[in-house]
Amino acid sequence: MARWARALTMGAVLLGAAVPAHAQSSFADATVMTWDGVLTGIFLGLLLFSLAYNAAFYALLRERFLIWQSVRAFAYFALAIGLSPLAMGGFFTPDSFARQVWITLFFDLGVAVSGPFLRAYLEPGTIPKRLYRLLGWPPFLILLTTPVTVMADPPGLYFTLRSLFLVTMLTIGVTTVAIALLRGSRTARYQAAAWSGIGGVYGVSLFHDIVLQTPFESFLFLLFPALGLEVMLTALGILDRLIRLRRERTEAQAQAEAMRVIAHTDPLTGLPNRRAIEESYGQETPVAIAIVDLDHFKAINDRHGHDVGDRVIFAAGVALGSGSAMAARIGGEEFALLFRCEASAVAGEAERLRQRVGAYIAQMVPTLKRPVTASMGLVHIARETSFGAAMKSADINLYAAKESGRDRVVFIEAA
Structure with a gap:
């Protein structure tokens, strides 16, 4: 013991x-x-x-x-x-x-x-x-x-x-x-x-x-x-x-969470970026999608400089972000919109937002001598349509809007 x-x-x-x-x-x-x-x-x-x-x-x-x-x-x-x-x-x-x-x-x-x-x-x-x-x-x-x-x-x-x-x-x-x-x-x-x-x-x-x-x-x-x-x-x-x-x-x-927000946010406009809008699309399929492009934007940069060009992009982001659609900057002077309103109201809301772009730019960047317009390709999408396919259809419509004279919406019923 x-x-x-x-x-x-x-x-x-x-x-x-x-x-x-x-x-x-x-x-x-x-x-x-x-x-x-x-x-x-x-x-x-x-x-x-x-x-x-x-x-x-x-x-x-x-x-x-x-x-x-x-x-x-x-x-x-x-x-x-x-x-x-x-x-x-x-x-x-x-x-x-x-x-x-x-x-x-x-x-x-x-x-x-x-x-x-x-x-x-x-x-x-x-x-x-x-x-x-x-x-x-x-x-x-x-x-x-x-x-x-x-x-x-x-x-x-x-x-x-x-x-x-x-x-x-x-x-x-x-x-x-x-x-x-x-x-x-x-x-x-x-x-x-x-x-x-x-x-x-x-x-x-x-x-x-x-x-x-x-x-x-x-x-x-x-x-x-x-x-x-x-x-x-x-x-x-x-x-x-x-x-x-x-x-x-x-x-x-x-x-x-801060890093996630940074990774999903466009630093110039504060809008969601392409990654964020793609994730949102996957979570809940919208009724329509649009791609918006500023007309003759290169000429703005060449004539006024990139600082004014950035102000124009920022003003366009404010205009598109103030509507009912989810707006995102997807690169350069291009923006994407996801519409989750009634299908019958999509065309009217899209045209209001497109016209609002020019009005906001004129108000927020008064040094521009010429008005800035925007072209939009809009498409209704089916529930099973992928994000890539929907974006491709909207891009085709945007190209058609550019070819037909710019400053307009080209819209088809389904993707």
Whole structure:
């Protein structure tokens, strides 16, 4: 039993829920001490709160560290019951073999999941790659040595291997948090603070065991407050981490939406571009589509310069965007319109928008000496017509409008 207790102590700081040799026996014999039951009840209540807390947040943000922390909290809960004076039935009496198996299994489980918890919990980039790998599956090697703790006379090499695993995991955990702190991890601050109380209690206990050779009588009284502090500070750290994750995701979503808008918007006119109008067409097929082209636009650029030409295009965009049709600039001086009004109203709305182009340009670019007109190719489309086919039909009609003298709409009934 002494060997078992020393092994348990080696991993205590990493798990935060084991006791040294003298403490375990005094804990089991302390059934007459009412404060033991009170502290146990408070601690178990904190663990139940932690489990509910993790479940509630996991429903909002499905982060893996919430699962690992829930497993740790469950292991804490089961271990605290095993170490407490609470009655567990005749089979699990305080000094029974079954009780020792119970304690060992949940202790090892808590140690094993502490590595994956840290790996998922600390911010990306704050854990060195080598330590990140070591915090993954290697901690579960401890479970392979669990049987040694319940053997009457375990092989020395087997016990040494278990001790090595526990000390190694303790070292990896402390090193990981220390390096994360140096790299500016905010989460590591919470975890270091959470483990500081347990580390202090065990440090004093080990000093009594090794140097003074006497039991640390206040160990039980201080252990549960230290464990409670660990649970609360870890919960606060998780809350802080989740708030920052939520903020980062919101900012990322806002940035993605901004990029999507930029990718679907013409920078000169502010109208949707060809990609945007094609997506809109795919979502809901319109009753008609039109292509609008400014007449003799090259002459405007040649005579007045590209800055005036840009103002003309902007004014045309304002005119076309003010109607009931969805307007988009599809390139140069060309625009597309999607009509989702009644089919009988399409021709009249198209002609009003076409005439509005010239009026808006005259008002917004008064330096032009000649009026600017627009030609339009308009076509009714069937429900099964693709965007490419509809645009091709409208382009044919636009070409016909240009060939027949410009400044007009050419319209056919179906594509």
